[in-house]
Amino acid sequence: AxxxxxxxxxxxxxxxxxxxxxxxxxxxxxxNLFWYVQYPGQHLQLLLKYFSGDPLVKxxxxxxxxxxxxxxxxxxxxxxxxWSDTAExxxxxxxxxxxxxxxxxxxxxTP
Amino acid sequence: KAxxxxxxxxxxxxRGQQVTLSCSPISGHRSVSWYQQTPGQGLQFLFExxxxxxxxxxxxxxxxxxxxxxxxxxEMNVSTLELxxxxxxxxxxxxxxxxxxxxxxxxxTVT
Numbered sequence: 001a002x003x004x005x006x007x008x009x010x011x012x013x014x015x016x017x018x019x020x021x022x023x024x025x026x027x028x029x030x031x032n033l034f035w036y037v038q039y040p041g042q043h044l045q046l047l048l049k050y051f052s053g054d055p056l057v058k059x060x061x062x063x064x065x066x067x068x069x070x071x072x073x074x075x076x077x078x079x080x081x082x083w084s085d086t087a088e089x090x091x092x093x094x095x096x097x098x099x100x101x102x103x104x105x106x107x108x109x110t111p
Numbered sequence: 112k113a114x115x116x117x118x119x120x121x122x123x124x125x126r127g128q129q130v131t132l133s134c135s136p137i138s139g140h141r142s143v144s145w146y147q148q149t150p151g152q153g154l155q156f157l158f159e160x161x162x163x164x165x166x167x168x169x170x171x172x173x174x175x176x177x178x179x180x181x182x183x184x185x186e187m188n189v190s191t192l193e194l195x196x197x198x199x200x201x202x203x204x205x206x207x208x209x210x211x212x213x214x215x216x217x218x219x220t221v222t
Contacts, residue, residue: 046212104154
């Protein structure tokens with residue numbers, strides 16, 4: 001069965017710091033990968049997606065993620081975070097309409 | 112385009128009762144997926160409907176059921192509610208089941 005694991009459950013960092021959130025998946029076939037974000041009091045929003053092609057994908061709000069097939073990883077990055085990036089971030093893999101989510105990483109950005 | 116809408120937004124029910132939640136997808140989207148979000152279990156897939164047919168189902172008991180109408184609107188029903196059913200129920204829509212867009216959710220509290 002496929003699964004998704006996120007390395008950190010809680011990350012605290014200061015504004016302007018760089019962010020990298022780890023995500024590993026276990027799935028033998030072709031993978032379609034996503035990062036979603038849930039800001040406080042808001043619904044889940046799609047940050048970025050990887051279906052095929054360039055393994056470095058860019059999303060909204062300055063986020064990017066790199067798909068490394070040999071490492072079964074899809075890590076999320078942002079060079080310089082802002083206070084407004086405080087949110088919970090979820091990595092997910094999809095199979096036939098079913099999104100399998102990781103446990104999520106709570107990111108707190110301090111001013 | 113209007114986003115995914117879910118009604119009601121909040122619901123309080125008593126153990127043993129049943130509940131029906133509604134989801135209206137983004138116009139043109141034929142796939143609707145349902146998820147349960149709890150602090151302990153995270154985001155878990157319930158089922159996915161595409162053109163009125165259930166295509167995929169998660170590992171939930173038969174008390175959880177759903178359906179989709181010809182206009183792609185979907186309903187989810189939970190019978191014989193248990194305290195553990197208290198959760199945020201999320202609906203997501205997509206054109207084909209891959210790139211899913213989420214609604215705000217229905218917060219169900221079972222007392």
